[in-house]
Amino acid sequence: MISILSRKPRSSAVIPKHSANSTAPLPEPLNQAPAESLGTRPIPTAAPIIALNRVCKNYANNTPALIDINLAMVKGDFLFITGPSGAGKSTLLKMLYGEEKPTTGSIHINGQNIGQLKGDRLAMLRRRIGVVYQDYKLIPLRTVAENVAFVLHAQGYSRKEINRRLPITLKMVGLQDKADRFPSQLSGGEQQRASIARAVVGTPPLLLADEPTGNLDGDNAQQVIKILRRLNDMGITVVVTTHDEAMVQQLTYPVVQIRSHRLYNFR
Amino acid sequence: MNWAAVSTMTVLLFLFGVSLQASWQTEGLLNQFGSQLVISTYLDSGVDASSLSAQVRRLPGVVEVESVTKEQAWAQLTEDLGLSDVSNASSELRGNPLVDELKVKARDAQQVPQLAMTLKAMNGVNDVLYVSEVIQQLRELNEGLRWVSLTVVGLLTMTAVAVVTTTIRLIAIARRQEIEVMQLVGATRSWIYLPFLLQGTIFGLVGAGGSWGLLLVVQQGLQSLSTSQQPAFITFLVNGLQLSPQQLFLLPMALLGLGIGIGLIGSLLAVKKVAAQ
Numbered sequence: 001m002i003s004i005l006s007r008k009p010r011s012s013a014v015i016p017k018h019s020a021n022s023t024a025p026l027p028e029p030l031n032q033a034p035a036e037s038l039g040t041r042p043i044p045t046a047a048p049i050i051a052l053n054r055v056c057k058n059y060a061n062n063t064p065a066l067i068d069i070n071l072a073m074v075k076g077d078f079l080f081i082t083g084p085s086g087a088g089k090s091t092l093l094k095m096l097y098g099e100e101k102p103t104t105g106s107i108h109i110n111g112q113n114i115g116q117l118k119g120d121r122l123a124m125l126r127r128r129i130g131v132v133y134q135d136y137k138l139i140p141l142r143t144v145a146e147n148v149a150f151v152l153h154a155q156g157y158s159r160k161e162i163n164r165r166l167p168i169t170l171k172m173v174g175l176q177d178k179a180d181r182f183p184s185q186l187s188g189g190e191q192q193r194a195s196i197a198r199a200v201v202g203t204p205p206l207l208l209a210d211e212p213t214g215n216l217d218g219d220n221a222q223q224v225i226k227i228l229r230r231l232n233d234m235g236i237t238v239v240v241t242t243h244d245e246a247m248v249q250q251l252t253y254p255v256v257q258i259r260s261h262r263l264y265n266f267r
Numbered sequence: 268m269n270w271a272a273v274s275t276m277t278v279l280l281f282l283f284g285v286s287l288q289a290s291w292q293t294e295g296l297l298n299q300f301g302s303q304l305v306i307s308t309y310l311d312s313g314v315d316a317s318s319l320s321a322q323v324r325r326l327p328g329v330v331e332v333e334s335v336t337k338e339q340a341w342a343q344l345t346e347d348l349g350l351s352d353v354s355n356a357s358s359e360l361r362g363n364p365l366v367d368e369l370k371v372k373a374r375d376a377q378q379v380p381q382l383a384m385t386l387k388a389m390n391g392v393n394d395v396l397y398v399s400e401v402i403q404q405l406r407e408l409n410e411g412l413r414w415v416s417l418t419v420v421g422l423l424t425m426t427a428v429a430v431v432t433t434t435i436r437l438i439a440i441a442r443r444q445e446i447e448v449m450q451l452v453g454a455t456r457s458w459i460y461l462p463f464l465l466q467g468t469i470f471g472l473v474g475a476g477g478s479w480g481l482l483l484v485v486q487q488g489l490q491s492l493s494t495s496q497q498p499a500f501i502t503f504l505v506n507g508l509q510l511s512p513q514q515l516f517l518l519p520m521a522l523l524g525l526g527i528g529i530g531l532i533g534s535l536l537a538v539k540k541v542a543a544q
Contacts, residue, residue, distance in 0.1 A: 124455075125453075126450075
């Protein structure tokens with residue numbers, strides 16, 4: 001039996017069977033419903049944009065990082081992945097954009113088995129995935145505008161198209177007046193917003209954010225979440241990892257938790 | 268521009284150019300001494316070349332026989348000596364002093380001494396001449412030198428690849444963050460590698476240009492030797508060392524090809540390693 005976690009009827013996060021039957025205590029309840037009761041909701045018929053099937057990941061020293069992960073999301077979903085530091089949230093996210101390969105099991109993104117892709121085929125799939133990093137990964141010697149436009153250059157967009165997309169994207173994250181600043185001249189929140197702009201300027205249908213608020217104060221974190229929600233309202237599927245449970249509590253989006261290397265239905 | 272990479276490339280290509288040029292020139296020089304397969308057979312005075320030609324052609328190991336009459340030989344000699352008045356020279360020597368000659372070409376070098384002995388023993392043959400042992404040894408020496416230069420060029424090629432790889436790798440490491448972001452946003456391998464490959468190619472191009480310049484200077488020096496007053500043997504040697512128009516085209520092309528090849532291989536190795544990290 002599978003359980004479905006959803007904020008909207010179209011939204012689904014499919015949690016592994018073991019989570020429903022697990023005897024291990026679940027985290028402190030956050031409107032937590034038994035997984036079985038959630039299972040009565042209809043399984044969405046739309047093709048999943050993310051589908052993980054019995055994914056296991058071992059570290060190089062063969063210790064397990066993730067065990068038997070099953071997850072499915074359809075277009076337009078918003079999902080929080082929580083868990084303590086070192087639980088494997090970033091590893092899970094890295095597997096979603098092909099930076100890490102699963103040891104066993106399969107990961108399908110947009111119908112393509114990302115674990116089997118490499119070289120230019122992986123590059124082509126990555127063009128459909130925006131990634132926001134906790135450490136921003138902005139290029140220090142390029143301005144905000146150059147950092148954002150860099151993605152479009154790398155993906156082969158024309159100069160005209162770059163000039164069209166750039167101001168719209170910078171305006172969306174509120175950095176239109178700081179386009180010519182270098183990353184070192186920006187605050188942490190601004191750098192993270194620049195990182196989001198870079199992730200979405202190519203209009204990917206899927207956005208993965210790895211601890212996007214991890215280094216930010218409350219106000220900046222709120223701003224970042226607001227942008228992510230707005231992007232989700234535009235139809236982008238968003239996956240956010242965080243260890244900030246207080247922030248997750250304030251929102252009504254589905255939440256899953258990684259604990260003891262396994263994925264549990266949290267809300 | 269990284270001068271360590273460019274200068275290593277220049278030195279390598281210069282030595283490659285020198286060895287290639289030396290090999291061509293020695294070959295040319297040896298050819299001036301005559302082909303090692305041809306036996307010059309001088310007939311007795313009064314014996315007609317055409318009378319022996321058919322008989323010689325039937326000998327085992329003979330591929331080709333060319334008759335040179337004494338008149339043809341005399342005309343060639345007077346031309347070589349720069350004498351304008353042939354008849355005057357002939358009258359002073361009381362007629363043509365030369366004899367008819369047969370140029371006998373053997374199938375291979377091993378048969379030459381045996382064939383020469385057979386020819387010398389024939390009636391009507393005065394003397395035979397063929398490429399001496401010294402020339403043969405010179406050829407062997409040339410062959411040996413070619414191997415030595417190939418080894419040196421091979422070692423230097425590896426050095427140049429290593430220097431270019433290290434240089435480009437340092438450049439790529441400095442831009443590692445950029446490369447990582449490029450990979451994560453879906454840039455293709457060719458898009459990521461291209462700037463580094465271009466840099467390696469430029470090292471090769473500049474190195475080839477520099478080495479070609481140095482070779483031209485050397486060539487110029489040899490040219491001035493041949494034009495100034497020198498003993499005949501030196502002039503003869505220097506003339507043998509001149510490059511043909513075809514070689515003058517092939518040499519820079521070979522330098523360019525090797526330079527670009529090394530630049531590309533070095534930079535590809537470097538960027539692949541950094542991109543894989």
